[in-house]
Amino acid sequence: MDFYLTALLQGLCFAGIAFGIYISMKIFNIPDITTDGSYTLGGVVTGIMLTHHQPGWVILIAVIFAGGIAGALTGIIHTKLKINALLAGILVMTALYSVNLTILGRSNLPLLNFGTIFNTVNFITNGNQNSLLILGVFVTILTLLIGYLLKTDFGIAMRATGNSEPMIRALGVNTDRMKIIGLAIANALTALSGYLITQLQGFADISMGIGIVIVGLGSVIIAETIINWLRISSVWLSLILVMAGAVIFQMVLAFTLNIGVDANLLKLVTAVFVLLIVGLPCLTAARS
Amino acid sequence: MIELNNISKTFNKGKPNQVVALDGVTLHIQQGEFVVIVGSNGSGKTTMLNMLAGTVSPDFGSVLIDGKYVTKLPDYKRSKWVARIFQNPLTGTAAELSILDNFRLAALRTKNKGLTVGKTENFKNLVRDKIATLGMGLEDKTEQPIGTLSGGQRQALTLLMSIMDDCKILLLDEPTAALDPRSAALVMRTANELIKQYNLTALLVTHNLKDAGSYGSRIVQMSEGRILKDIATEEKYKLKQNDLFEWFG
Secondary structure: OHHHHHHHHHHHHOHHHHHHHHHHHHHHOOOOOOHHHHHHHHHHHHHHHHHOOOOHHHHHHHHHHHHHHHHHHHHHHHHHOOOOHHHHHHHHHHHHHHHHHHHHOOOEEEOOOOOOHHHHOOOOOOHHHHHHHHHHHHHHHHHHHHHHHHHOHHHHHHHHHOOOHHHHHHOOOOHHHHHHHHHHHHHHHHHHHHHHHHHHHOEEEOOOOOOOHHHHHHHHHHHHHHHHHHOOOOHHHHHHHHHHHHHHHHHHHHHHHHOOOOHHHHHHHHHHHHHHHHHHHHHHHHHO | OEEEEEEEEEEOOOOOOOEEEEEEEEEEEOOOOEEEEEEOOOOOHHHHHHHHHOOOOOOEEEEEEOOEEOOOOOHHHHOOOEEEEOOOOOOOOOOOOEHHHHHHHHHOOOOOOOOOOOOOHHHHHHHHHHHHOOOOOHHHOOOOEHHHOOHHHHHHHHHHHHOOOOOOEEEEEOOOOOOOHHHHHHHHHHHHHHHHHOOOEEEEEOOOHHHHHHOOOEEEEEEOOEEEEEEEHHHHHHOOHHHHHHHOO
16 A cells, blocks of 8 residues: 555655646647756755755745746747747756756765655654645645636736737737746746655656656646546646646556566556557547 | 838748738828728738738838837737737637636736736626627636637637727738638628727728628728728728729739
8 A cells, every 4th residue: 555655645746747747738739848857957956955954945945946947948948049849848958967967966866864845844653644744735735826826817828828829919918928937837846846756755866857758748638638528627627637647647657566567667658658548539539 | 090101021032932022011090990901812911910910020111000119019019009800710719718718818908917816706797798799699608618619709709809908909810711601791790890889990801802892991902012002981982892893803
């Protein structure tokens, strides 16, 4: 059972990435690849600041800023230099690898002897359950903040940007600025996932972000499938589904490991799983 | 209200596919005028409209709106005066957003989109009342994504959206080109009523000579980037549809 509890904890940590991809999909219609880099950036900033005994709230703010800057860079490259959004993301992600390595100073940084968000605040003596409670509170606050943002006038404009750029410009929105801000928010959220997971697993690693974009993408696609299926239009419900998507995704991976699938095949399983969800609407439509 | 002074625009300058879209066009439009622009494909109609909207900037010449020099102002800053109806009904609305969200954005065309929730009960009722005037039965579907509606319905809503906020100039770029005849007639009728009711300055680009004949207070014919004919009020009313057909003969 503990096995699935760990998966649940990881899923909640990944809610940030899922929200980030959800936002970048809304603005761009494509997932933002910067994710791989900004997730690791969040992780290494957390790691290095913990080892320098910085207070928790300072680390949190630093992580949000670091992720935000990474996202804004992608946005600026895309809008000001007219470079394809996918390529802009890849460029920043590639550059971030060196930045992350420089910040971390080595490829792996263990944090077992430092006070993380999960072992300084104790509500329950059981470690995992305590983590679950803290994560629950953290993710709830995050969901409330993003939900409120998306419901504001600014949020509506942000959600409309990916739908029809000529329209939203004709309504007086600077879409370039909107994309830069949107990507900054998305990557700040992604960095928060790195912040959480680094503290949960007790180390920061330079390769922790490789292929992580698929986790966010998978979560959002799970959510969108349900959203389209049930014709959900509520912003709150959509966000909760995106968060649930992140948890379901980890649960499926935990399940595959549990039934004895080789851990080396995990990325393959991940890809096939995402492919299945993406293809599901098409496959069911073809049959009926 | 609107001044286009000696506007020239060449696309792909110096390349084999160079196109002279506008060639020294001067057009002054008074407040409250409803100008219909006709002309064959590639005559520069849409480029002229985009010049006003701010999506295309001229190589030479100047654009003035309400006495203000706006030649270098990007489209999202001209929304203060200008509302646009696009040729493609899908362009004018954000498909995934609800009718209400679309109207909320439209109500803020000249204002800042801030960090407050603006969809109050008051606002919802206002939108419902406005939509009810269309008589399409859409007032009960305001929470529905606008993408689920037909092209005609979306185009009619886009028209209403344009008067949700202070609007001086309405640009209509072949608004009925993608619609069936019945929806097209409804959209044109709605447009005409709104223009009169709110005393808007309007420009309509159209290929439909019947519409060109029956709507508007002034008609401009364009050809190869120049204004060929410019016929105002009284004479326009005398124009017969046959005369218009002859223009293209």
